[in-house]
Amino acid sequence: MIPYPIYLDHNATTPCHPAVLEEMMPYFAQHFGNASSSNHPYGWIAEEAVEMAREKVAELIGAEAKEIIFTSGATEANNLAIRGAALSLQEKGNHLITLETEHSAVLDTMKALSRQGFEVSYLPVNSDGSVSRGILERSFRKTTILFAAMHANNETGLLLPLREMAEIAEEKGALFFTDGVQAVGKIPVDVRESGVDLMSLSAHKMYGPKGVGALFLRKSAPYIALEPQITGGGQETGRRSGTLNVPGIVGLGKAAEIAHQEMQQDAARLSELRDQLEEGLLSIPGARMNGSKAYRLPHVSNISFGGLPGREFLLRVNKSLAVSSGAACSSVTDKPSHVLTAMGLDADTAMATLRFSLGKSTTKKEIEQAIACVREVHQSLVHA
Structure with missing residues (x-):
């Protein structure tokens, strides 16, 4: 068996928490019912488990349970939010806004919609990945129906000001969707306080199982219509048809519960380890940090x-x-990160970039070993 290297790629995925796995196990074989089977106890037990998980996810982000739609993951949630909103609002307008640094699940969905007659504005960003308020305000048109910007960048950890962006979108009469995948479960997220209309999240980014996620859809007035992207059974109040992944949803609920309890202590510990890592690596000649030191996730460093x-x-x-040089879903290509090039890095420097994302299992010793490893490799290439 190939020995595993030290894992510092928690933005790509996280290991399933033992308590999450334990919570899920009974729903594979013992409580195997279909949550839509309303005529017998098998279905009742499954439905009860789903609704309990819905409440836990809602509590984590400051929402109401009825505002949570379960999906197969954040990519589907992103598609449901963007496509669903665009198609339901196309009589009002056809203009969409996003940032050049968004995840491919957002950018590719926008590109697909542009082939269906929608107009998309891709806003440039500053050297730290933030967007200028002036550029954002001027990008809105009378036909703008949706603005999409992620809460925390998956490559640099940059945090964007959700409240400020939500207020601009509301003032301009457009919906505001945020990809919350990297933020939810890592830092406090409150959909009421931030003012977002829609937000996606994923279980496997916060120590839950792969293959399950959720979309927050604000229920307060004015009513937000979403065109379903998967039809056939009417599950999830008709927003997302298909037999519910009960074990996965139970796992997401437990992961949300654990995150709610342990987030603060995890963030404090990981930010110290991240600072230690940066102190060791930024002393290497030619090393530079990408993003913002002031507004970022506690566990991410992009150098x-x-x-x-x-x-x-x-x-x-x-x-x-x-570790990775960019998003996990883009690592199969030899192209430089679109996030880093949008921030002004040349292609060669963007390719010679490492994203470190720490997690619950990361230790001080592993950080010391990581610093030593990078230094050694750097030296060998400089003197090659």
């Missing part, structure tokens, strides 16, 4: 190492450290 052959650098580092 470029100028002058190195990016592909070779990553391959050598990955022998000892499980």
Whole structure:
């Protein structure tokens, strides 16, 4: 068996928490009922478990249970939010706004809609990944129906000001959707306080199972209509048909419960380890941090190492450290990160970049080993 390297790629996915797995197990074989089977106890027990999980997810983000729609993951939630809103509002307008640094699940959905007659504005960002308020305000038109911007960037950890952006969108008469995948479960998120209309989240980014996520859909007036993207059974109040993944949903609920309890202490510990990591790596000649020091997630660090052959650098580092150079879903290509190039980095520097994302299992010793590994690889390539 191939020995595993030190895992510092928690933005790609997290290991399932033992308590989450334990909570899920009975719903695979013992309580195997279909949550839509309303005529017997098998269905009742499954439905009760789903609704309990719905309440836990809602509590984590400050929502009401009826505002949570379960999906197969955040990519589906993003598609439901963007496509669903665009198609339901197309009589009002056809203009959509997003940022150049969004996740591909948002950008590719926007591109697909542009082929269906929608107009999309992709806003440029500043060197830290933030968007200028002036540029954002001027981008709205009378035909703008939706603005999409992620809460926390998956590559740099940058946090965007949700409240400020939500107020601008509301003032302009458009809906505001945020991809909350990297923020939910890592930092406090309150959909009421932030003013967002829609927000996606994923279980496997916060120590839950893969294959399940959710979409928050604000229920307060004015009513938000969403065109369903999956039809056939009327589940999830008709928003998302299909037999519910009861074990997965139970796991998401338990992961949300644990995150609610442990988030604060995890963030404090991980921010200290991240600072230790940065102190060690930024002393390397040519190293620079990407993003914002002031507004970011506590567990993420994105560092470029100028002058190195990016592909070779990553391959050598990955022998000892499980890290990435960008989003996990884009790592199969040899192209530089679109996030970093949008922030002004040249292609070579963007390729010679490492994203470190720490997690519950990360130790001080592992951080020390990571620093030593990167230093060693850097030295070997500089003197090659």
